[in-house]
Amino acid sequence: MIEIHNIHKAFGDKKVLDGVSGVFETGKTNLLLGASGTGKSVLLKCIVGLIKPDLGSVTFDGTYFTNNKLDIRQEIRRKIGMLFQGSALFDSMTVEENVGFPLRMLTEMSKEERRERVDFCLRRVGLEGANKKMPSEISGGMKKRVGIARAIAPNCTYLFCDEPNSGLDPQTALKIDELIKEITEEYNITTIIVTHDMNSVIEIGDKIMFLYEGKKLWEGTRDEIMDTDIKELNDFIFANRLMRDAKKVEEEEREEEREEEERRHEAENHTPAPSQETVQTQNEPQLKNPEGPAATTQTDNHQV
Amino acid sequence: MLQSFGKYLLFMQSLFTRKESAKILFGRTLDEAILIGINSILIVAIVSTFIGAVTCVQVAYNLDNAFIPRSTIGFMVREMTILELAPTITSIVLAGKVGSSIAGGLGTMQITEQVDALEVMGINSASYLVLPKVVAAILVFPMLVILAMFLSILGGYLAGTLSGELTPQEYITGIRDQFIPYNITFALIKSVVFAFLISTISSFRGYNTSGGALEVGAASTAAVTNSVIAILIGDFVLAYILL
Numbered sequence A: 001m002i003e004i005h006n007i008h009k010a011f012g013d014k015k016v017l018d019g020v021s022g023v024f025e026t027g028k029t030n031l032l033l034g035a036s037g038t039g040k041s042v043l044l045k046c047i048v049g050l051i052k053p054d055l056g057s058v059t060f061d062g063t064y065f066t067n068n069k070l071d072i073r074q075e076i077r078r079k080i081g082m083l084f085q086g087s088a089l090f091d092s093m094t095v096e097e098n099v100g101f102p103l104r105m106l107t108e109m110s111k112e113e114r115r116e117r118v119d120f121c122l123r124r125v126g127l128e129g130a131n132k133k134m135p136s137e138i139s140g141g142m143k144k145r146v147g148i149a150r151a152i153a154p155n156c157t158y159l160f161c162d163e164p165n166s167g168l169d170p171q172t173a174l175k176i177d178e179l180i181k182e183i184t185e186e187y188n189i190t191t192i193i194v195t196h197d198m199n200s201v202i203e204i205g206d207k208i209m210f211l212y213e214g215k216k217l218w219e220g221t222r223d224e225i226m227d228t229d230i231k232e233l234n235d236f237i238f239a240n241r242l243m244r245d246a247k248k249v250e251e252e253e254r255e256e257e258r259e260e261e262e263r264r265h266e267a268e269n270h271t272p273a274p275s276q277e278t279v280q281t282q283n284e285p286q287l288k289n290p291e292g293p294a295a296t297t298q299t300d301n302h303q304v
Numbered sequence B: 001m002l003q004s005f006g007k008y009l010l011f012m013q014s015l016f017t018r019k020e021s022a023k024i025l026f027g028r029t030l031d032e033a034i035l036i037g038i039n040s041i042l043i044v045a046i047v048s049t050f051i052g053a054v055t056c057v058q059v060a061y062n063l064d065n066a067f068i069p070r071s072t073i074g075f076m077v078r079e080m081t082i083l084e085l086a087p088t089i090t091s092i093v094l095a096g097k098v099g100s101s102i103a104g105g106l107g108t109m110q111i112t113e114q115v116d117a118l119e120v121m122g123i124n125s126a127s128y129l130v131l132p133k134v135v136a137a138i139l140v141f142p143m144l145v146i147l148a149m150f151l152s153i154l155g156g157y158l159a160g161t162l163s164g165e166l167t168p169q170e171y172i173t174g175i176r177d178q179f180i181p182y183n184i185t186f187a188l189i190k191s192v193v194f195a196f197l198i199s200t201i202s203s204f205r206g207y208n209t210s211g212g213a214l215e216v217g218a219a220s221t222a223a224v225t226n227s228v229i230a231i232l233i234g235d236f237v238l239a240y241i242l243l
């Protein structure tokens, strides 16, 4: 359980966090929800100690963290795993070196033990066999998986994820969300996820904290979120829904166009039209890691 | 300006607080040394050979006088390259090559949150990332400068003899004339100081990048210009103190 109390943070005269308090429960996926620029990332960084809050305290399972002695903070930090918005993989290292890195730095494990643990973690996130790849060679979704594997490698007790599904297509995003939820429940860790995505809320939000301009405006479960009467939250949900609906309409239109084209092709040369996926890869060979929904449907779990 | 310098000093201090284990830092230093060394040999070789050749030709042009023995050309080439050209020009070239790559690499790590990832793990990112670069530069720069001295004298030899300005014997006589071993020591001291300046200034610029790709580019540029100015000031100060 992580407790935060009255966190304040300003950069210059710009107030970013204005007295945020709350509790994040163990074994649950706790969501920090809010529009861009409301200070979600700053709050997350304040909690893990990457940014020092101007005022306020953070407590990990009863141990005071924020301004405690260095060795106590280090002790807690060793139990923290973090998935960054851009994955933040070390780009000079292979996938397996990335996952093994915290083990090499923070534990006394032997080479053999480390290799086993790395393999286990990669298998857990569905990436067995990607050991020798470089971060530049894998897709955004795979990077997130490696990031998760690296975060959980040293048996973390607390998992922090900053926008785990930003930059991913909806399908891949959903898989990443589910993976985080599974891991949270399986290992009974305290997970905090920063998101602006209502899909995540609906799929995995055990407990949600809504931030608006540096303040906590609402807190509750995903079942309660639809019946709230807080205007800002309703606006946020509505904007999200609009976007999702617009996306859906667009996708349906694209689907129709594709079918139309297939019919035309068939009528023209009486051979089955190539599927959209192959057309895409033929036309855009330079596109190495297509993350679009069309591309992911053909790949299996392991390569997303 | 003064504020930057203060921040630079604080940054230097942070390199030496809560260091990682010697074993890990040693391995990283070796990696960095190989990176800096291998990537710089070619450019240092080309630049120093030509510097030697140009120096020889120009000295020969200036000493076109029957009363001055031709071997003086070799002597002048040696004095100029060992004392000044090999260490200083090599360091300026390395400021461009090594400095920009250090600043660019650290800047990219900063904006892609790789530095934060290290910090979350409880690793002192400054000492883990920067200290090995500084030590590696201090180890490798003198070697590159020795190479540069050798090749610039060779360049002078080739230019002088192939153009018929002087005979090989005259050049070698000149090279051996009144040799002062302390000059080599002085040049190596310079190279160590320049290595320290380039690696720490560039690391400082790169490590303190925030923003995006544009800022990484700006950090690289600042790293190179600041390093070059520091080298020239350092060159003057060292000559004043040690000669």
Ligand SMILES: Nc1ncnc2c1ncn2[C@@H]1O[C@H](COP(=O)(O)OP(=O)(O)O)[C@@H](O)[C@H]1O
Pocket (backbone or CB within 6 Å): A011, A016, A034, A035, A036, A037, A038, A039, A040, A041, A042, A043
């Ligand atoms: N290091 C910083 N220095 C100055 N301002 C910052 C810094 N980090 C974040 N901010 C500002 O804080 C606000 C909240 O940022 P952030 O927490 O990243 O938003 P988000 O909720 O989208 O994650 C933004 O307006 C941003 O400009």
Ligand SMILES: [Mg+2]
Pocket (backbone or CB within 6 Å): A040, A041, A042, A162, A163
């Ligand atoms: Mg953010």
